Amino acid sequence: MAEAGTLQDAFLDELRDTYDAEKQLTKALAKMAKASSSPDLREAFETHLEETRGQIDRLDRVFESLDEKPRGKHCDGIAGIIEEGKSIMEEDFDEDTLDACLIAAGQRAEHYEMAAYGTLVAWARCMGHEEAADLLQQTLDEEKAADEKLTQLAESGINQQASDAMQGGDEEEEGEEEEEQQPASRSRGGRAASGAAVAKRSSR
Numbered sequence: 165m166a167e168a169g170t171l172q173d174a175f176l177d178e179l180r181d182t183y184d185a186e187k188q189l190t191k192a193l194a195k196m197a198k199a200s201s202s203p204d205l206r207e208a209f210e211t212h213l214e215e216t217r218g219q220i221d222r223l224d225r226v227f228e229s230l231d232e233k234p235r236g237k238h239c240d241g242i243a244g245i246i247e248e249g250k251s252i253m254e255e256d257f258d259e260d261t262l263d264a265c266l267i268a269a270g271q272r273a274e275h276y277e278m279a280a281y282g283t284l285v286a287w288a289r290c291m292g293h294e295e296a297a298d299l300l301q302q303t304l305d306e307e308k309a310a311d312e313k314l315t316q317l318a319e320s321g322i323n324q325q326a327s328d329a330m331q332g333g334d335e336e337e338e339g340e341e342e343e344e345q346q347p348a349s350r351s352r353g354g355r356a357a358s359g360a361a362v363a364k365r366s367s368r
C-alpha cells in the first residue's frame with residue numbers, strides 16, 4: 165500500500181494549485197481591465213494585475229524557502245470562476261451593468277484566493293515554515309485589499325449607475341421626457357454615464 169500523504173504534501177499541492185491560479189488570473193485580469201468602462205475600475209484591475217505578477221514572484225520565493233522547485237498544477241477552481249467571468253463579458257449588457265458584473269466576477273476570484281492563502285498561511289505556521297508564512301501573509305493582505313477596493317468601487321457609484329441605467333432604459337421605452345426628471349437619483353455616481361446625469365453629479 166502506498167504511504168499516506170502528509171500535511172506537507174497537501175501544502176505543496178495547494179501551493180502548486182495557487183501558483184497556477186495566479187498565472188491564469190494574470191490573463192483574466194488583463195481582459196477584465198480592457199472590458200471595464202469605468203476608468204477607476206480599469207485602474208483597479210490593472211493595479212491588481214501588477215500585484216498578481218508580484219505574487220507569482222513571491223510564490224517562487226516560497227518554493228525556494230522550502231527547497232522546492234516552483235511548479236504549477238492546473239487549478240480547476242479558478243478556471244471555473246474565470247470561465248463564468250468570460251461568459252459575462254460575452255453577454256450584451258450596457259456598460260454600467262457590465263462594470264457591476266465585472267466587480268462581481270473579480271470578487272469571486274478574490275474570495276477564492278483569500279481562502280487559499282488563508283489556508284496556506286495557517287498550514288505554513290503550523291509546520292514551522294515561518295519565511296513561507298510571512299510571504300504568503302503579504303499576498304493574503306493584498307488579496308483582501310483588492311477585494312475591499314472592488315467593494316468600494318461598487319458601493320461608491322457603479323452599482324447605482326447600473327441600477328439607474330435599468331430605470332432609464334425602461335423609461336425610454338415609454339417616452340423621453342421622463343428621463344429628464346430621473347437624474348436626482350443618480351447623484352451617487354462618480355462617472356458621467358449619460359448627458360442627463362452629468363449636471364446633478366457632484367465631483368469627487
Ligand SMILES: [Fe+2]
Pocket residue numbers: 186189216219277307
Ligand atoms: Fe492573487
